[in-house]
Amino acid sequence: MQQVRTVLLVDDDQDFRLQQRAMLESLKYKVVEAGNSAAAIESLKHQTPDIAIVDLMMEEHDTGFTLCHNLKKLLPQMPIIMVTGVAAETGLSFNVKTREEHRWIKADTLLEKPVRTEQLQQEIKKLLKE
Amino acid sequence: MNKLRVLVIDDEPGMRMGVERTLNGETLNFWETDTLEVLVESAGTGAEGVEKVISGQPDILFLDYKLPDMNGIEIIEKLGERAKDLIIIMITAYASIEVAIEATRKGAYDFLPKPFTPNELRTVTRKAAERILLARKNEQLAQEKKQVRFEFIRVLGHELKAPLGAVEGYLDLMKAKTLGDNLESYMQFIERSTIRLQQMRKLIVDLLDMTRLESGKKSRSLAPIDLRKAAESAIELATPAANARNISISLEAPASLNLMADTGEIDMMLNNLISNAVKYNRDDGKVMVRLVRAADKITVQVADTGIGMSVEEQQKLFKEFSRIKNAKTANILGSGLGLSILKRLAELYDGSISVESEPEKGTTFTLEIPASQLAEATAA
Numbered sequence: 001m002q003q004v005r006t007v008l009l010v011d012d013d014q015d016f017r018l019q020q021r022a023m024l025e026s027l028k029y030k031v032v033e034a035g036n037s038a039a040a041i042e043s044l045k046h047q048t049p050d051i052a053i054v055d056l057m058m059e060e061h062d063t064g065f066t067l068c069h070n071l072k073k074l075l076p077q078m079p080i081i082m083v084t085g086v087a088a089e090t091g092l093s094f095n096v097k098t099r100e101e102h103r104w105i106k107a108d109t110l111l112e113k114p115v116r117t118e119q120l121q122q123e124i125k126k127l128l129k130e
Numbered sequence: 131m132n133k134l135r136v137l138v139i140d141d142e143p144g145m146r147m148g149v150e151r152t153l154n155g156e157t158l159n160f161w162e163t164d165t166l167e168v169l170v171e172s173a174g175t176g177a178e179g180v181e182k183v184i185s186g187q188p189d190i191l192f193l194d195y196k197l198p199d200m201n202g203i204e205i206i207e208k209l210g211e212r213a214k215d216l217i218i219i220m221i222t223a224y225a226s227i228e229v230a231i232e233a234t235r236k237g238a239y240d241f242l243p244k245p246f247t248p249n250e251l252r253t254v255t256r257k258a259a260e261r262i263l264l265a266r267k268n269e270q271l272a273q274e275k276k277q278v279r280f281e282f283i284r285v286l287g288h289e290l291k292a293p294l295g296a297v298e299g300y301l302d303l304m305k306a307k308t309l310g311d312n313l314e315s316y317m318q319f320i321e322r323s324t325i326r327l328q329q330m331r332k333l334i335v336d337l338l339d340m341t342r343l344e345s346g347k348k349s350r351s352l353a354p355i356d357l358r359k360a361a362e363s364a365i366e367l368a369t370p371a372a373n374a375r376n377i378s379i380s381l382e383a384p385a386s387l388n389l390m391a392d393t394g395e396i397d398m399m400l401n402n403l404i405s406n407a408v409k410y411n412r413d414d415g416k417v418m419v420r421l422v423r424a425a426d427k428i429t430v431q432v433a434d435t436g437i438g439m440s441v442e443e444q445q446k447l448f449k450e451f452s453r454i455k456n457a458k459t460a461n462i463l464g465s466g467l468g469l470s471i472l473k474r475l476a477e478l479y480d481g482s483i484s485v486e487s488e489p490e491k492g493t494t495f496t497l498e499i500p501a502s503q504l505a506e507a508t509a510a
Contacts, residue, residue, distance in 0.1 A: 015322055
């Protein structure tokens with residue numbers, strides 16, 4: 001039997017968290033929510049998630065970057081999916097495909113909001129090598 | 131330092147040198163805030179002059195009427211559209227009234243009859259420079275206004291898009307039956323969607339209020355009103371939200387406090403202040419409403435025991451969409467326009483609004499309306 005994987009979900013938008021939780025639970029993942037960076041780090045004391053989904057823009061415009069950095073320091077093996085509405089808002093685009101991008105963006109994958117269930121499932125499976 | 135470029139077109143070398151010696155390098159000061167440094171160039175023929183106007187972009191042109199190759203009016207005609215962006219001052223010893231009228235019609239701004247003293251030259255230059263400076267300032271102001279408007283629209287677009295995105299997200303999940311076939315399972319989605327839509331409606335209503343205020347199109351009818359009664363009904367309106375979080379609201383006011391005002395505007399101000407004091411309060415907190423009548427003014431003070439604000443946050447407070455976004459305010463709904471509306475309303479009464487706050491202790495808003503708005507008697 002396959003074990004239940006835990007997803008740490010960090011976003012300051014409660015609607016986005018509620019929607020992601022519904023998607024993730026329908027995919028049979030266990031979800032731990034955090035509304036900000038501090039809560040995310042704090043939650044690691046209670047359990048070690050298998051994967052994290054982090055929003056880029058929270059308290060500050062680049063909170064997600066900093067949080068990814070800190071999460072990777074604590075849990076180097078845990079894959080991180082960064083979600084962002086930035087591209088749609090500003091036309092700004094970035095990726096984590098090249099090595100240079102990997103050096104300063106610590107996330108493993110970037111997803112654009114709105115995130116669809118199938119897309120989320122596909123990325124999680126890929127990163128968890130399920 | 132900002133430059134003021136002057137071009138002299140005159141065939142007499144003495145005249146060109148005289149203008150250069152008097153004006154070149156001079157600094158002109160205006161209203162103790164602006165300084166212009168004068169730079170003089172010169173041309174001896176009409177053709178050279180036209181060339182220099184086009185390449186050198188002068189602000190002021192001293193133009194001799196009688197030149198070897200053409201006359202002053204022909205030069206203005208040759209400059210065409212370009213003549214409209216510069217101030218042309220005709221210098222001539224043959225200033226007949228006909229010439230003056232024609233030159234003015236073609237775009238000349240002033241006349242300087244030859245011979246003139248350095249001081250006359252300075253006076254004419256100064257008058258023209260002031261006009262140029264004002265035009266530059268107007269242009270700058272128009273640009274800034276445009277920028278503010280663009281920024282406002284950008285943020286507004288974002289604020290309107292966010293709730294739509296959230297509702298769309300919920301609908302997508304429902305369409306995919308993510309939580310199964312039972313409608314009951316989706317109640318939280320429906321509730322959240324409703325909240326987001328209400329918030330959006332509030333934003334639009336506030337936006338319309340603000341637009342009406344800004345455009346001056348809001349119809350106002352001043353009548354004697356009792357501020358105490360108005361405060362009582364604003365408190366009543368905020369009570370359900372306050373009760374839900376065990377927040378008490380108290381009122382300290384004279385038995386009646388009459389002033390000439392528009393009921394709608396006063397209600398909007400009081401509702402705004404009191405609902406903010408409830409929204410940004412802590413559970414089991416207090417809201418204290420005080421109305422004070424002094425000889426020269428009426429003071430409305432609304433204090434809360436809420437989350438408070440830092441000094442930096444207070445500075446941004448009355449700007450549109452400057453809602454303070456942090457962990458403590460994440461779940462508080464607001465359009466981000468309430469306080470800018472409040473400020474504009476206060477201004478309609480020549481009043482002012484100020485804030486005092488301390489993080490974790492609370493915030494006090496003080497609205498002051500000068501006594502000229504006080505009604506002498508209750509009966510109109």
